[in-house]
Amino acid sequence: MPSANFLVLNPTVLSYVFAAALLLSLLIKFWLNGRQVRHVMRHRDTVPAAFAATVPLAAHQKAADYTVARARFGLLSLAFNAAVLLGWTLLGGLDLLNSALHGLGWSPMAYQLSLLAAFALIGGLLDLPFELYSTFRIEQRFGFNRMTWKLYLADSLKGLAVGALIGLPIAALILWLMGAAGPYWWAWAWGAWMGFNLLILVLYPTVIAPLFNKFEPLADESLKQRVQGLMARCGFAAKGLFVMDGSRRSAHGNAYFTGIGAAKRVVFFDTLLARLNGAEVEAVLAHELGHFKHKHVLKRMLTMFALSLAAFALLGWLSAQPGFYLAFGVQPNLDGRLPNDALALLLFLLVLPVFGFFFTPLGSLLSRRDEFQADAYACAQASGADLASALLKLHEDNAGTLTPDPVYARFYYSHPPASERLAAIAAH
Numbered sequence: 001m002p003s004a005n006f007l008v009l010n011p012t013v014l015s016y017v018f019a020a021a022l023l024l025s026l027l028i029k030f031w032l033n034g035r036q037v038r039h040v041m042r043h044r045d046t047v048p049a050a051f052a053a054t055v056p057l058a059a060h061q062k063a064a065d066y067t068v069a070r071a072r073f074g075l076l077s078l079a080f081n082a083a084v085l086l087g088w089t090l091l092g093g094l095d096l097l098n099s100a101l102h103g104l105g106w107s108p109m110a111y112q113l114s115l116l117a118a119f120a121l122i123g124g125l126l127d128l129p130f131e132l133y134s135t136f137r138i139e140q141r142f143g144f145n146r147m148t149w150k151l152y153l154a155d156s157l158k159g160l161a162v163g164a165l166i167g168l169p170i171a172a173l174i175l176w177l178m179g180a181a182g183p184y185w186w187a188w189a190w191g192a193w194m195g196f197n198l199l200i201l202v203l204y205p206t207v208i209a210p211l212f213n214k215f216e217p218l219a220d221e222s223l224k225q226r227v228q229g230l231m232a233r234c235g236f237a238a239k240g241l242f243v244m245d246g247s248r249r250s251a252h253g254n255a256y257f258t259g260i261g262a263a264k265r266v267v268f269f270d271t272l273l274a275r276l277n278g279a280e281v282e283a284v285l286a287h288e289l290g291h292f293k294h295k296h297v298l299k300r301m302l303t304m305f306a307l308s309l310a311a312f313a314l315l316g317w318l319s320a321q322p323g324f325y326l327a328f329g330v331q332p333n334l335d336g337r338l339p340n341d342a343l344a345l346l347l348f349l350l351v352l353p354v355f356g357f358f359f360t361p362l363g364s365l366l367s368r369r370d371e372f373q374a375d376a377y378a379c380a381q382a383s384g385a386d387l388a389s390a391l392l393k394l395h396e397d398n399a400g401t402l403t404p405d406p407v408y409a410r411f412y413y414s415h416p417p418a419s420e421r422l423a424a425i426a427a428h
C-alpha cells in the first residue's frame, strides 16, 4: 500500500542530510581556524597601538604562539572527532557494539546501561591522547600546566567514579521512563532531567567540587571587607567566600559563583588572588554580580530548560521511527525483546551537535551582549579603571590574543575581544 506519509522518516534522505551538515560544518570550522591562524601570525610582531603602553612585545608574541598552537591542535582533533563520529554512525560502529551486547541475554536494563557505559568508556579512551597532549604538551610548553601525572590519574579515577555514581542512576531513570511512561514519556523524562540538573546545582559546590579541590574560607580580612561591602551595595547575599586551590592544576585564574538561592557561594581561584590587587578583585566580582543582577544566569537556565524540552520532544518522535536508526547505520532490535531506547539516546547525542553547531554564532552573540552588560554594571558599582587593569592582567596571564580574526571572534567568542571590551569600559 503506497502511502505518502511525510511523518515517516526516509533513512536515505536523513543520512544524506546528516553527511552534508557534517561536511559543511567541517568546512566552516577549518576555514575559521585557518583565518584565525593567519590573522594572529600576521599581527604577531606588533602590539596593537591601544596596548602599546601596557603590553610588552614578548607577552604579545607568547599569546600569538599559544593561540596558534591551540588552533592547529584544534584542527587535528576536529578531523579526528569527525572520523570518530562517522565511525560510530554511517560506518556502523554503534551497530557493531550493539550487536556484541544484545546477544548476551542480559535483562533489558542491564543491556541498555552496558551499551551506554561501553560507549562512554570507548569515547573517553579515544579522547585520552588528545587530552594528554593538550595538558602535558601545549599547556606545559606555555607554562600553564601544574598538573602532575599522579594528580591526572587520581582526577580521572575520581571522575569515572563520580560519573558512574551520578550518570548510571539518571540514565536508568530516563531509560525506564522511555519504556514505561507511554507515548508522552519524553515530557516525564524531561521533568526527571530538570530535577536532576537542579540537584546537581545544589550538590556541586558542597559535595562534588570538594572531591577535586580544597576550599578554604577567604582569610584576607581587608579583601573580605571590601568584597562584603560590594555585595551589600549590590544587595547580594551569599553563604560564604571561598578560595580554591586552582593552582594545583593550572596557572589560569578565575572567579565564580556556584549554587542557587541561599546556598550561593563565591569562589576565588588562588591564582586570581595572587595576581590581582584588592580593587581589581572587587571589580571582577562586580562583573560577576552584574550577571546575576541582569538575570543572565536565570535566563540561561530557562533557555536550557526550554531547549531541552524541545530536544526531548524531538527524541520522542525520532526514537519511534525505524528510519532514524537505519539512517545512522544501526539495525534497531525489532523482535521486541530488547528496547531501542539506549540506542536512540546515543544516536541523538551523536547527531544533534552536528546541527547545533550552526547556531554557535547566535549563542556567542547573546553571550557577548551579556558580558558588555555585566561590564557596565561593574563600572557603575566598582571602578572601571580597576576592571580594565584586571582584565588586561588576566588576558596576559591566559595568553589570550589581542588580535583575533574578526570573523572567528564573531563566530566563537563568548567574551568580546579585549580591544572592544576595554574600549567599552573606558567609555563608561
Ligand SMILES: [Zn+2]
Binding pocket: 287, 288, 291, 371, 374
Ligand atoms: Zn562575564
